[in-house]
Amino acid sequence: MNVALLGIPMDLGAGRRGVDMGPSALRNAHLAGALRALGHTVTDLGDVGVALPESVDKLIEGGLVFLTPIQEACAAAAERVAALGPDVFPLTIGGDHSVSMGTVTGNALRLAPGGGRLGLIWVDAHTDYNTPDSSPSGNIHGMPVAHLTGLGDTRLTGLGGGWHMRPEDIVMIGIRSVDPHERELLREAGIKAYTMKDVDQLGITRIHEETLERLSGVQGLHVSFDADALDPAVCPGVGTPVPGGLTYREGHLLMELLSESGRVTSMDIVEVNPILDAHNQTAEVMVGMAASLLGQRIL
Ligand SMILES: NC(=[NH2+])NCCC[C@H](N)C(=O)O
Numbered sequence: 101m102n103v104a105l106l107g108i109p110m111d112l113g114a115g116r117r118g119v120d121m122g123p124s125a126l127r128n129a130h131l132a133g134a135l136r137a138l139g140h141t142v143t144d145l146g147d148v149g150v151a152l153p154e155s156v157d158k159l160i161e162g163g164l165v166f167l168t169p170i171q172e173a174c175a176a177a178a179e180r181v182a183a184l185g186p187d188v189f190p191l192t193i194g195g196d197h198s199v200s201m202g203t204v205t206g207n208a209l210r211l212a213p214g215g216g217r218l219g220l221i222w223v224d225a226h227t228d229y230n231t232p233d234s235s236p237s238g239n240i241h242g243m244p245v246a247h248l249t250g251l252g253d254t255r256l257t258g259l260g261g262g263w264h265m266r267p268e269d270i271v272m273i274g275i276r277s278v279d280p281h282e283r284e285l286l287r288e289a290g291i292k293a294y295t296m297k298d299v300d301q302l303g304i305t306r307i308h309e310e311t312l313e314r315l316s317g318v319q320g321l322h323v324s325f326d327a328d329a330l331d332p333a334v335c336p337g338v339g340t341p342v343p344g345g346l347t348y349r350e351g352h353l354l355m356e357l358l359s360e361s362g363r364v365t366s367m368d369i370v371e372v373n374p375i376l377d378a379h380n381q382t383a384e385v386m387v388g389m390a391a392s393l394l395g396q397r398i399l
Pocket residue numbers: 196197198226228230235236237238239241242243277278279326328340371
């Protein structure tokens with residue numbers, strides 16, 4: 101496979117500083133080398149330009165923290181990804197989870213002019229379905245999925261030039277933190293979310309089967325993997341840790357099964373925060389997750 105690595109070193113969407121160093125941490129953890137060892141051709145496209153918070157003068161617009169520079173970085177990421185050919189596997193590395201408004205949009209535009217039918221597997225402790233009105237924090241990394249489905253501020257919902265995700269093409273896995281109003285919005289949209297209770301009860305194998313069945317009609321499949329989906333004992337370097345997460349093996353098993361399906365066409369790794377990490381452990385774990393999704397096997 102031709103893998104294109106693209107960094108989006110942005111922490112503007114998160115409440116804590118440091119995820120802007122995520123792309124560096126992942127590269128230092130030998131992301132490209134691990135994928136080359138699996139036989140892939142890896143091209144590192146470098147990073148998308150992101151404004152420094154220190155040089156941005158307008159902090160909050162319409163209840164959204166750093167709206168303008170986030171919109172700009174997401175638009176740039178979408179454009180870079182959309183320009184990649186259909187035979188390329190874009191591996192986009194954040195950055196806080198607001199980068200996915202750009203990467204998911206770019207991947208939809210990559211499938212077809214105007215945006216194709218992309219399935220989205222959102223692996224996360226959080227549903228990230230807040231709108232500016234429902235958000236308790238104003239932090240945009242808690243809002244990307246809502247904006248991808250067309251809910252929220254028009255500057256962010258407009259990133260795809262009219263393209264939006266269909267809520268029925270989204271499946272979330274690992275969920276254990278949802279804000280009160282966010283829960284109502286999710287229900288109204290009808291988005292399928294497997295909580296940690298579901299993971300405990302059904303297991304990853306069944307969840308994987310149901311997910312692929314549900315997403316059988318899509319043209320491409322994007323995995324957006326937030327490091328905080330994994331338990332904080334496995335991934336301590338995240339800004340919004342929530343106890344009771346996916347185990348190391350549950351994460352790998354999900355990636356191994358998705359890899360075997362042969363249907364995944366792109367991936368994000370987001371929310372790796374080296375400032376909060378222990379000896380780059382979180383980046384190393386996430387490199388392993390990417391390797392499993394791209395074909396690494398125990399035997
Ligand atoms: N991508 C993330 N880590 N999101 C955390 C979101 C936390 C909280 N729900 C908020 O809206 O602020």
